Amino acid sequence: MITRNPDTHQLPTEENNESRAMERVSVSMAPNVTVVPSEALRRVHVAIERTDADFAQLHAAMEWQLAESANANHWDDAAEHLTDPLLDVDSVFGITSAVPGEGKTTIAMHLAFSIARNSGRKVCLIDLGLGDNEICRRIGVRTEKGLVNVLEGEDYIIRTLQLSDCGDLSVMPAGKLPRNPNKAARSAAVTEIIAAAREIYDTVIVDLPAVSTGNALPIAEHLDKVMLVVCSGVTPKDIVQQAVDRLGRKRVLGVVLNRMKSSMPNKIQQFFRKVA
C-alpha cells in the first residue's frame, strides 16, 4: 500500500508541492486500507454477475492481444534491449476514450473486478479520471481524500480500498474533483504512483480522462498499454482516429466497442446468432 513517510509529515505549500510529493511518497504495506463490506457492493455485484462473461471475454481478448503484440515485437525488442521479452510483461493498462461519457470508468471497474475474481492476480484499480471521485461514487463509498489530494500536494498518503468478495482487488480512489485537472495530470506524482503500483500489483488498471480533454496523454505516457473505449453509434470515426493518433498507434492495445445495442427483437437476434 502506498503511504506517506511519517518522518517528513508536514503540510505542503503550493510552490514545492509537486517535488516534495515525489520525495515523500514511498511504497509500503502500511495498514491504510479500508475494507468495503460485500453488502455495500451488492448492487455492483449484481451487475458484475450479469456482465461477468462479457468482461471475462474482454480480459481474454486483452491477454490474446498482448500475446499477439509480444510475439510481433519479440525479436525487435530483444535485439534492442537485450532483455528477455517474456520477463517484460505489460501489466499497467489505461482505459480512455476519445470523448467523455463513453463508459471508460464502468469498463475499467468491471474489468478490474473480472480480472481479480477470475485470475487470482493482485489487481489495482486507479481512479485517475480526474472526475468527481467516480469509482467511489459508483461503489457507494464516501471518501474525501484520495489521489487528487496527493497530485495536488495536499496529502502524502494514498489510501486504498480493499473490496471484499472481489479477489485481491484494491481501488485507489480519486477522492475529489481536482481544482486544476491539467496540472494534476501533469503532476510528477503520477509517475511515482504508477511506478509504485506496478511494483506492488500484478495488474494495474488506470481509469484515464478522455483524450479530448488533453489530460490523458501525460498520464498514458507512463502506462504500458491503453485501451480505447468507443461508444457505439455515438462517437464519430474521425474523432476516434484523432484520439488514436494522439495516443500513438503502438500504445493502443485495442478498442472496446461499448454500448452496442440493437433495436431488433431478441428472437431475430437469436436467429442471426444461429445463422452466424
Added chain:
Amino acid sequence: MYRRTNILYRVVDALFRNRNLVLITMLCVAIPVALLLIVKAKGYTATAAIRIASEGDGMKTLAGGGLNTDQTGWKSASETHVANLTTLLVDAKEGGFVDDVFKRAALANPISMAPGVDDKRVGAFLKSISMKNEQDKLFSISMTWDNPEECKKLVQAVQEQYIYEQVTAKQRASESSATFLKSQIDQQEQRVNQATSAREIFRKKYPEIGPTSHEQALDYLQVLQDRLRRDRAIVAEGGEGALLPRTESKYIESEGDPAPTFNLGETPAQKHLMELQDKRNLLTSGAGAMRKDSDEVRALDRQIDQARLDLARERRQKPVGGGTRRRVPNPLYAEMMSEANRSKLTTRSAKAEIEDITKQIVALDKKLKELPKLQNEMEKLDIRVNSEQNALGKLRDGYNNALSQANLEKEKASQTLKPVGQVVAVSLSGTKKSITMGLISLLLGAVVAGLIVALREWSDPTIRYETDIEQALDIPVLTGLPDTRAVLTPKSVNGRSKKNRALLPSLDN
C-alpha cells in the same frame, strides 16, 4: 464473440433502429400518394378489342421488309397493328386520323381540332388512350375518361376508324388494277373512235367504194360499151335504122294450146326489166349521173317496180296446153316508145353521145385503175377499226375480271379485322381498386423509407459495428459490450442520490 458483420443483420438492424422514421415516411408518402391515385383514378375506362381474322396465320414480317419491325426482326400481326395504330394517332391534325375519330364518335360536346381552337381534351385523349398487344391475333385499345358515354364512344370510334382505314387501304390496293384497266379502256375507246371516224370520212369521200364496186364498174363499163356500139351503129345507119319495130301488144298462147316454154332469162318481161335497170344505171352513174331522187329516176324506179310485178305475175302464170292465144298489152311498149323516141336522135347527137360515153369510159377506166388502191385503203381502215375494237373488247374483259377480283379482295379485306365484343365503360373506383392502390402506395412508401434509411446510414459518421473500426482505423477490436447501463448503474448512483448506500466510516481520519 459474435460479430455483427452480416450485411443482412445491418440492414434489419438499421430498419428496426429507424423504425419510427420508416413508419412516418411510409405514412407520409403512402397516404398522399394513395389519395392522389384514388382521386386521379376517379373516372371510367373502356376497352375495345380487335381480332385479326385472315392475316397473321404464321405471318411474320421479316426484318427490314416492313415498316414496323423491331430489333429482334419479327413482329406478330397484332404487334404490327398496334404499331400502325400508334403511328396513326400521331396524326393529330385537322383531317387526320384523330380528327376522323372525333367526327366518328359524334360526341354531344364535340372535340374540335380546327386551327386556332385549343381544345385540351385532344391532349387528354392522346394521353389516356393506349394500345396493348394481347395475343398474336388480338390487340386491345383502352382509354380512361371522365365521362362514361364519351369514353365508350371514343374507344368505339377509334376501333371502327382503324378498321375502316385498314379495310379501305386494302380495298384501294385491290382496285388499283381495275382502275388502271379503266384508264386503258378510255384511251382505247378514243382510238376506236378515231379509227371509225377516219373510215367514215373515207367512206364519205369514196361512197362507191365497196366490196363489189369493181364488178359494178365493170358492168357499167359493159353498158357503156354497149351503148357506144349502138350509138356507133346509129351513126353508121344514119340515125333511123337503129330503131327496132315495136308493137303495142303481143300475143300469148292461151290454155289448150301447146304449153309454151318460158325461158325466164329470155322472156320479154325479163328483158324489159333488164333494159329498165340498164337505163337506170346509165342515168345514175357516170360523170353526168342524175340524182336518185330526181323525177326521172323515180319514174324509172316505178317502171322497174311495175316490170318486176309483171315478171312475177308472168312467172306465176302457168300455161295450160290447148289454150287460146290472147293479146296482152306489151309492158315494154312505153319503153319501146321512149327508145323509139331516143332512136330518133340524130347522128349528130349520137356522135355527141359517143364522145360523152367515150369520156365516161376513159374516166371509168381510170377509176378502175385506182379502185384497187382505194379498196386497199378501205380494207386497211376496216382492219384498223376491227383491231382497235378487238383490243377494246379484250380490255373490257380484263376490266370485268379485275372488277370481280377486286370485289373478292374487298370482301376478304372487310373480313380481315373484326371487333370483338362490345365496348363498355367501367368505373375505375371500387374497393378492389382502392386496396390495390393503397398497397401500391404502401409499397412506394416503403421504398422511399428504405432509401431514406439507406441514405441516413450511408451518411452516418459514427462507429456502430466492429467492422467499422477495423476498416476505418485498422485497430483490433477487443470486444463489443452490449448496452447494460440500466443494469450497471444503480439508481442511487445514477440519480446522484445524496444518501449513500454504503455506510462506511470516512477515510479522512
